[in-house]
Every structure is written in structure tokens, then in C-alpha cells.
Amino acid sequence: MVENQPSVNDAATETYSKKMNMIQALNSGLDVMLGKDEDVLIFGEDVGYFGGVFRVTEGLQNKYGLKRCFDAPLTEGGIIGSAIGMGAYGLRPVPEIQFADYILPAYDQLVSEAARLRYRSNGEFWAPITVRTPYGGGIFGGQTHSQSPEAIFAHVTGLKTVIPSNPYDAKGLLIASIESNDPVVFLEPKRLYNGPFYGRPDEELKTWANSGDDSAEVPLGHYEVPLGQAAILRPGREATVLAYGTMVHVAKAGIEDSGVDAELIDLRSIVPLDIDTIVRSVKKTGRCIILHEASRYGGFGGELSALVQERCFDHLRAPIARVCGYDMPYPHAFEWDYFPGPIRLARALKTAVEYR
Amino acid sequence: MKGSNLPRLELHIPEPPSRPDTEVDFSHVNRGKAGAVRRPDIAAPEAEMRDLPYELIRVLDDENAAVGPWDPKLSADTLIKGLRAMMLTRAFDDRLFRAHRQGKTSFYMKSTGEEAIAAAQSMALDKGDMFFPTYRALAWLHARNYPLTTLCNQIFSNAEDPLAGKQLPILHSARAYDFYSISGNLGVRFVHAVGWAMASAYKNDTKISLAYVGDGTTAEGDFHEAMTFAAAYRAPTILCVTNNQYAISSFAGFAAPERLPFAAKALAYGFPGIKVDGNDFLAVWGATQWAAERARTNNGPTLIEFYTYRAEGHSTSDDPSAYRPKDEAKHWPLGDPVERLKGHLIALGEWSEEQHEALAGELKEKVKVAVKEAEAIGTLGQSKPPIDEMFEDVFEELDWRLKEQKAELHSRREGRD
Numbered sequence: 001m002v003e004n005q006p007s008v009n010d011a012a013t014e015t016y017s018k019k020m021n022m023i024q025a026l027n028s029g030l031d032v033m034l035g036k037d038e039d040v041l042i043f044g045e046d047v048g049y050f051g052g053v054f055r056v057t058e059g060l061q062n063k064y065g066l067k068r069c070f071d072a073p074l075t076e077g078g079i080i081g082s083a084i085g086m087g088a089y090g091l092r093p094v095p096e097i098q099f100a101d102y103i104l105p106a107y108d109q110l111v112s113e114a115a116r117l118r119y120r121s122n123g124e125f126w127a128p129i130t131v132r133t134p135y136g137g138g139i140f141g142g143q144t145h146s147q148s149p150e151a152i153f154a155h156v157t158g159l160k161t162v163i164p165s166n167p168y169d170a171k172g173l174l175i176a177s178i179e180s181n182d183p184v185v186f187l188e189p190k191r192l193y194n195g196p197f198y199g200r201p202d203e204e205l206k207t208w209a210n211s212g213d214d215s216a217e218v219p220l221g222h223y224e225v226p227l228g229q230a231a232i233l234r235p236g237r238e239a240t241v242l243a244y245g246t247m248v249h250v251a252k253a254g255i256e257d258s259g260v261d262a263e264l265i266d267l268r269s270i271v272p273l274d275i276d277t278i279v280r281s282v283k284k285t286g287r288c289i290i291l292h293e294a295s296r297y298g299g300f301g302g303e304l305s306a307l308v309q310e311r312c313f314d315h316l317r318a319p320i321a322r323v324c325g326y327d328m329p330y331p332h333a334f335e336w337d338y339f340p341g342p343i344r345l346a347r348a349l350k351t352a353v354e355y356r
Numbered sequence: 357m358k359g360s361n362l363p364r365l366e367l368h369i370p371e372p373p374s375r376p377d378t379e380v381d382f383s384h385v386n387r388g389k390a391g392a393v394r395r396p397d398i399a400a401p402e403a404e405m406r407d408l409p410y411e412l413i414r415v416l417d418d419e420n421a422a423v424g425p426w427d428p429k430l431s432a433d434t435l436i437k438g439l440r441a442m443m444l445t446r447a448f449d450d451r452l453f454r455a456h457r458q459g460k461t462s463f464y465m466k467s468t469g470e471e472a473i474a475a476a477q478s479m480a481l482d483k484g485d486m487f488f489p490t491y492r493a494l495a496w497l498h499a500r501n502y503p504l505t506t507l508c509n510q511i512f513s514n515a516e517d518p519l520a521g522k523q524l525p526i527l528h529s530a531r532a533y534d535f536y537s538i539s540g541n542l543g544v545r546f547v548h549a550v551g552w553a554m555a556s557a558y559k560n561d562t563k564i565s566l567a568y569v570g571d572g573t574t575a576e577g578d579f580h581e582a583m584t585f586a587a588a589y590r591a592p593t594i595l596c597v598t599n600n601q602y603a604i605s606s607f608a609g610f611a612a613p614e615r616l617p618f619a620a621k622a623l624a625y626g627f628p629g630i631k632v633d634g635n636d637f638l639a640v641w642g643a644t645q646w647a648a649e650r651a652r653t654n655n656g657p658t659l660i661e662f663y664t665y666r667a668e669g670h671s672t673s674d675d676p677s678a679y680r681p682k683d684e685a686k687h688w689p690l691g692d693p694v695e696r697l698k699g700h701l702i703a704l705g706e707w708s709e710e711q712h713e714a715l716a717g718e719l720k721e722k723v724k725v726a727v728k729e730a731e732a733i734g735t736l737g738q739s740k741p742p743i744d745e746m747f748e749d750v751f752e753e754l755d756w757r758l759k760e761q762k763a764e765l766h767s768r769r770e771g772r773d
């Protein structure tokens with residue numbers, strides 16, 4: 001997967017990779033694609049001169065010029081709508097929505113237009129846009145800086161939905177998304193921007209650089225992590241844990257706490273979904289726990305649960321369990337009560353292995 | 357303020373000037389005088405054009421002469437081509453409307469009374485400029501001789517439907533004709549036109565875009581979004597409101613304060629708005645040319661309000677006599693676009709009643725033949741595109757879900773379940 005070549009941006013460089021946090025990795029992905037393809041351009045609220053409220057687009061306007069990375073009026077519908085028009089022309093826009101909580105004004109554009117343009121025109125028009133947007137909680141963001149809206153995109157035929165959980169994947173998946181000819185909603189777990197988070201708010205935070213996590217070592221050049229391929233982050237025999245985004249790290253902690261020998265799968269993209277990896281794992285372990293931060297009812301966990309039940313029925317030794325956010329808006333003061341942390345996962349794992 | 361003697365508030369609900377049981381009232385329509393509105397230089401500062409939206413740009417006067425600075429001075433040949441495109445649109449609408457009544461399709465929408473707008477713009481713009489149409493703009497295709505049979509195939513959703521049965525009748529897509537894919541949700545593509553134009557400018561191309569919304573649709577947020585984007589980035593686009601006075605049963609007063617020209621909305625965004633007689637083929641052409649020149653020379657967007665009247669029902673599902681006087685169309689002060697261009701050509705000595713009648717007959721026959729051809733392939737439900745097409749183009753490639761679902765469908769059809 002990793003191209004063993006010097007960076008395309010800086011051919012003179014001696015190093016092929018370096019430690020990056022997720023912000024830097026995403027920035028590097030954008031940098032690579034701006035350098036590679038004239039048709040790639042970036043716009044969104046505060047992404048230009050200022051470099052974005054999370055610094056993901058820092059320095060790009062300076063390096064590539066005003067026209068390649070610029071600020072947009074504060075209108076999410078306008079941002080996605082115009083990106084679709086640019087896509088139909090032949091560009092590969094990478095618009096940013098400042099917080100996933102604010103993608104809803106553009107929901108009509110994404111659902112009715114971006115997702116269906118190719119289908120309804122029978123292939124005459126399409127818009128290969130990649131909508132980047134920070135999502136997820138655990139940062140005291142309250143109701144409108146914490147949401148995990150992946151399920152409302154997963155239900156939309158024609159959209160791809162991608163969620164990285166570490167710097168290496170973030171860059172590789174972002175490049176693959178930009179190069180995809182289908183529209184992609186790219187959800188960035190902002191809780192993981194600076195370092196992994198295990199769902200233990202009292203624990204001292206680690207940066208990606210000092211986390212000891214190999215995925216913080218990011219190649220400088222162009223590489224892809226293909227969409228629709230999950231990663232098995234921890235092999236196990238007793239249960240399968242399905243997670244994505246921030247919850248991948250929470251799952252690591254929860255599995256450790258539980259003492260259960262669980263297999264951890266990072267889905268990486270929920271559309272397209274790597275069904276084969278999931279099914280193979282559950283058939284082996286006989287138990288499946290789904291972990292996501294979004295509220296439970298109607299969440300993507302419901303779909304995962306149904307798929308596993310349909311395909312692994314004869315192999316299941318315990319009911320499929322979902323560990324999710326509660327069915328309420330994301331509360332501020334009760335953040336750690338709402339957040340599905342490692343304790344809840346550990347309990348679900350123990351219940352599953354002790355079943356019958 | 358308890359106990360004060362302030363007057364009680366009252367909620368204002370806009371009401372149209374006339375209803376089925378009242379006299380037609382178009383007293384609010386100020387036609388102005390043909391040829392009277394000045395035509396500013398394309399590079400004139402916006403500040404010097406703020407009076408324009410309040411005037412009605414017209415070229416054809418009541419004596420059928422072309423007058424004033426907006427006259428595009430077209431050859432008789434071009435005018436006859438334009439007349440033909442409008443007449444073809446009308447003949448096609450009449451025939452396909454009947455096809456719906458006969459159960460050959462599920463739905464149809466006419467553009468009667470509005471044919472001049474898309475016909476003139478289709479001819480006035482260059483190949484490669486992209487049109488972001490509404491469902492009431494088939495005249496664009498007719499002006500460019502889009503194959504009628506193919507259009508009927510789409511309307512019948514038959515085996516040779518170019519959209520493979522995926523889309524409602526007349527929500528067409530014709531990339532080779534610079535005609536962007538239409539969809540059912542109103543307004544959304546107004547913003548696409550701006551993005552498309554921005555892309556053209558980004559690539560230092562020379563192409564511009566053109567987009568429509570109806571008067572009713574200006575109330576959607578997309579209108580504001582498109583105008584904001586067009587203004588900020590000076591996008592080379594022509595944004596048009598086809599003000600046909602109605603949105604289904606609601607009169608235009610719900611989308612804008614009564615009497616305020618839609619064209620004046622451009623003033624708030626800082627680019628010019630002009631209001632044009634939409635039933636005047638020459639005025640539509642002249643205005644389009646002006647706006648196109650502005651766009652092509654980096655002078656930015658223009659909003660054009662085409663002032664017209666929806667002469668027939670909203671769609672095959674609508675009966676306008678339920679909400680407006682039956683004969684209102686006959687009283688429309690700007691007349692009928694076909695009659696007016698015909699009158700002009702006759703006044704020029706380039707056309708005659710006999711020629712007109714002959715052309716009308718010829719076009720009727722042409723449409724009849726096309727409909728017959730499409731019928732021979734099949735009408736709705738009698739013939740279908742290949743079933744596998746249903747799974748194509750959701751994504752660039754079928755994912756595992758679609759592959760499984762396709763296999764499931766086939767096994768069911770083959771009776772293996």
C-alpha cells in the first residue's frame with residue numbers, strides 16, 4: 001500500500017515518512033492532491049488564508065494560490081451546491097463543512113443531487129466531490145459540535161461515507177476519496193485530531209507522536225488506503241468488535257479492560273462496507289459487539305447488526321449487542337455519561353462471552 | 357404595555373388580484389413602452405444600473421416593429437428558426453399532453469406561453485455553454501433539433517429511453533445538447549450553475565452557464581445561496597427567474613412582496629438585474645446577449661427576470677380553473693410569444709399567414725411521426741429498458757449490495773425462488 005518513493009512535493013527530501021498527527025496527515029493528503037491534480041480545489045468557511053478552524057488546510061493557500069484553496073460564504077447549501085456544479089464541469093472539489101453538525105443545510109444537495117446525479121442522468125453527469133467535515137464528541141462540544149451523523153448518510157444510495165481513525169488511514173483514505181468518481185462524505189473524528197483517545201477522560205492525553213501507535217508514521221508522498229476495506233486491528237477468538245472513528249480506540253481500551261480475547265475491526269468506510277471481513281470474523285468468534293458514538297435508535301449499528309444476523313445466524317453464540325450513545329441530543333454537562341466508553345464495552349463483551 | 361390602546365396586529369396574507377369568480381385584473385402590469393429602456397455598456401458599474409429592474413425591457417412594439425437599443429438585429433432566417441422552435445415546442449406539448457390523457461405516459465408539463473425564453477436563449481448562447489433548466493424549458497432542446505423520438509422515448513420510459521427508465525417524464529438530461537440533468541426538487545440546481553461557471557473561470561475557459569428558477573422557487577434558500585455565491589466570486593453565469601405569475605395555484609405575491617420585480621432582488625447582491633418581456637423573442641435574445649457578454653468579459657453575473665404568464669395548467673395533474681379566472685390567459689397584456697414573432701415577421705414581409713399555417717401543419721405531422729415511432733417501441737408499461745440498467749450508475753461501479761440485489765432479482769424472475 002505504501003509507495004516506497006520520495007514525496008511528490010519535495011523530491012529532494014531524504015525521508016519518506018514522518019510522525020504526524022491526524023491534522024497534519026490530512027493536510028499532507030490535501031497537499032499531495034493539490035500538487036498532483038489541477039482539478040482539485042478546496043473551499044469552505046475559513047479554510048483559505050486562515051487555514052481552517054482546525055488547521056487542516058493551513059498553508060495550502062499560500063503554497064498553491066488563492067484559487068486553489070479559498071474561503072466561502074457562510075452557506076453550507078451553497079458550498080455543496082456549487083461544488084456539485086464544479087464536479088459536473090469536471091473538477092474534483094474538496095469542500096469543507098466546518099462541523100458535521102452543520103452539514104444539514106446542505107443535506108438536500110447531498111441527498112437529492114450529489115448522490116443521484118449520476119443515476120438520474122443515466123451516467124451523463126456526476127460530481128466527484130469529497131466533503132470533509134469534523135464530527136464526533138468527547139470534546140465538550142455540546143449539542144452542535146459533537147454529533148455523529150453517519151447513519152443519515154449511510155442510508156443515502158449513491159453516497160460513500162468514510163471515517164478514518166488514525167493519521168495513516170486519514171491521509172490514505174482522503175486521497176482515495178478525492179480520487180473516487182463518486183461523491184464522498186469524509187467524516188473526521190475531531191477528538192482524534194491531536195492524539196488517540198481511549199474514552200478515559202481522566203487519563204493523561206497522548207499526542208500521536210508519543211502514542212507509540214505505528215499509524216502516526218505517515219508517508220510524505222501519494223498513497224491510498226482503498227475505500228471499502230476494513231482493518232483488523234487486533235485478532236481475537238472470542239468476540240468481534242465493530243467500530244470506526246474515535247470508537248476504535250475506545251474499543252482497544254474496552255477489550256483490554258474486559259479480558260476477553262476480542263477481534264477488533266476498524267470499518268474505515270461504512271459505505272462501501274467491507275462485509276466479507278466482518279462476516280469472516282463473526283463466523284470465527286461467534287459473538288459481535290457494535291460500538292458507535294451516535295445515538296442507538298436508527299444508528300448504523302442497526303444495519304450492522306442486521307447484516308451480521310442475516311449472514312452469521314448459525315454461528316452466533318450470543319445476541320449481537322450495540323454499545324452506543326443514548327437516544328438524545330448530545331448533552332454538555334453529561335458528556336461522559338452519554339459517551340459510550342470502555343467500561344460499557346467491557347461489560348457488553350463479558351455479557352456476550354458469559355451468555356448461556 | 358398592558359392596557360395600552362395600541363392597535364391590534366393583523367397578519368397579512370397575500371391575495372391574487374383575481375379568482376375564478378372575479379373579473380380578470382391585470383391593472384398592476386405596467387408594460388412600459390417598447391424600446392424605451394436604455395441598454396448600458398456591459399462594463400458599466402452596477403451602481404449605474406439600479407433603475408433597470410423596475411423597467412420592462414421590450415423590443416417588439418404594438419405595431420410588430422422591433423425598436424430600441426435591445427434589438428439584437430437578427431436576420432429573418434434566424435427569426436424564422438426561432439419561430440419554428442417555439443411552434444415545435446407548442447406542437448410537441450399539445451401532442452404529448454394528449455398522450456398522457458390516453459394513458460401513454462404518467463405525467464407531462466407544458467410550457468405554453470413561455471416558449472420564447474428557452475428557444476431564444478438556446479439559439480443565442482454558444483455550444484458548450486451549460487444550461488441548468490427547469491421542467492418548463494424543453495424549447496431549448498427543440499431549438500437545437502434534439503431528436504423528437506428520443507424525447508418521446510424518455511417520456512414513455514420505454515426500451516430506448518435515454519435515461520433508461522430512471523427518471524420521471526420530461527425531467528430530461530442531454531449533455532450533448534448542453535442541457536443539464538433536471539430533478540424533481542426545485543431550485544437546487546440554481547447553485548450548480550454558479551459552481552459550474554466558477555469552474556469554467558477557474559480553468560480559464562470561455563464557457564458560461566445559464567440557469568432557471570420559477571417565480572415560486574425564488575423563495576427557496578437555494579436562490580439566495582446561488583445569488584450569494586455568484587456575487588462573491590463574480591461567476592460567469594446568467595441566472596434567470598421565469599416569472600409566469602404562478603407556482604401551481606399560488607400567485608407570485610407569495611415569493612416576493614406584491615409588485616416588487618424579482619429582478620430587483622439582484623440589487624441586494626450587488627450585480628445587475630433586468631426585467632424582460634418574456635413573450636418577446638427579440639427582447640429575450642437581446643437581454644441574453646447582453647448578460648452573456650458581461651459574463652464572458654469577467655463582468656460577472658446577471659439576474660434576468662422574464663416576465664411572462666403560464667398560459668395553461670401547471671401539469672397534467674392540475675386544473676387552473678380551480679384558482680384563477682378561466683380566460684385569464686387571453687387577457688395577458690404581453691400577448692402570446694408565437695403570435696408576436698409571427699406578427700413581426702409578417703410586418704417585415706418575411707412571412708405570411710399561409711406559410712405559418714403550412715409550418716404549423718408540418719410540425720404537427722413531424723411530432724405525430726415521432727410519437728408514432730416511440731409508440732412502436734412502446735409506451736409506459738408496454739416496454740421497458742433492460743432491467744439491469746436499474747442497478748447501473750448508483751455508483752460508478754456496482755458495490756456488493758447492488759450485485760447481490762441484482763442477482764436476487766434475476767433469480768426471482770427466473771422462478772428459482
Ligand SMILES: Cc1ncc(C[n+]2csc(CCOP(=O)(O)OP(=O)(O)O)c2C)c(N)n1
Binds near residue numbers: 573574666
Ligand atoms: C423543493 C420542492 N418543493 C415543492 C415541490 C412541488 N412543486 C413542484 S412544481 C411547484 C411550483 C413551482 O413554481 P414556480 O417556481 O413558479 O415554477 P413554474 O411551475 O411556475 O414554472 C411545486 C411547489 C418540488 N418539486 N420541490
